Amino acid sequence: MEIRSFLLPKEKVAYLTTAESMKEALELLEASQYSAVPVIDKEGKYIGTLSEGDLLWKLKCTPGLNFDNMDEIPVADIKKRIYNECVAVNAHMEDMLTLAADQNFVPVVDDRRVFLGIIRRKDIIEYYTRNITD
Structure with missing residues (x-):
C-alpha cells in the first residue's frame, strides 16, 4: 500500500498561508472545527502547523492585541509551539x-516540499480496523 492511498488532497484540506x-486563522479554525491546520508559504511549501493554542499564546503575550486588531498580525508572525x-x-x-502515532494528521509533501495534502490518523485507524483479519 502507498501513502498516496490515504491522502486527503490539498483542495479538500483547511490550511493557511503565511x-x-x-x-483569518481564527475564523478558519472556527469554521472547520479543527484545533490545528497546516501552514504553507507563498510557494506552496509546508512550513508548519498553527493551533488554537498558538493563537491564544499570541493574544496573551502581545500587549494591546485584541479581537479588533487581530487582522494586523500575519500568520507568519505567530510562534508555532508544535x-x-x-x-x-x-x-x-x-x-x-x-x-x-504522535500527530492527528501528517502533512504530505512532494520532493520540493510543496504541500500536497494530509493523512488523517482517523482514516488510518478506520482502514486498519476494517481490514484486520484474525
Missing part, C-alpha cells in the same frame, strides 16, 4: 505510520 492574518513533521508522498508506509 500571508493570512491571525483573524511542529507536525511532514512525510514525502513517496516515503515508506512505516515512516508515515510512525508520525501518525
Whole structure:
C-alpha cells in the first residue's frame, strides 16, 4: 500500500498561508472545527502547523492585541509551539505510520516540499480496523 492511498488532497484540506492574518486563522479554525491546520508559504511549501493554542499564546503575550486588531498580525508572525513533521508522498508506509502515532494528521509533501495534502490518523485507524483479519 502507498501513502498516496490515504491522502486527503490539498483542495479538500483547511490550511493557511503565511500571508493570512491571525483573524483569518481564527475564523478558519472556527469554521472547520479543527484545533490545528497546516501552514504553507507563498510557494506552496509546508512550513508548519498553527493551533488554537498558538493563537491564544499570541493574544496573551502581545500587549494591546485584541479581537479588533487581530487582522494586523500575519500568520507568519505567530510562534508555532508544535511542529507536525511532514512525510514525502513517496516515503515508506512505516515512516508515515510512525508520525501518525504522535500527530492527528501528517502533512504530505512532494520532493520540493510543496504541500500536497494530509493523512488523517482517523482514516488510518478506520482502514486498519476494517481490514484486520484474525
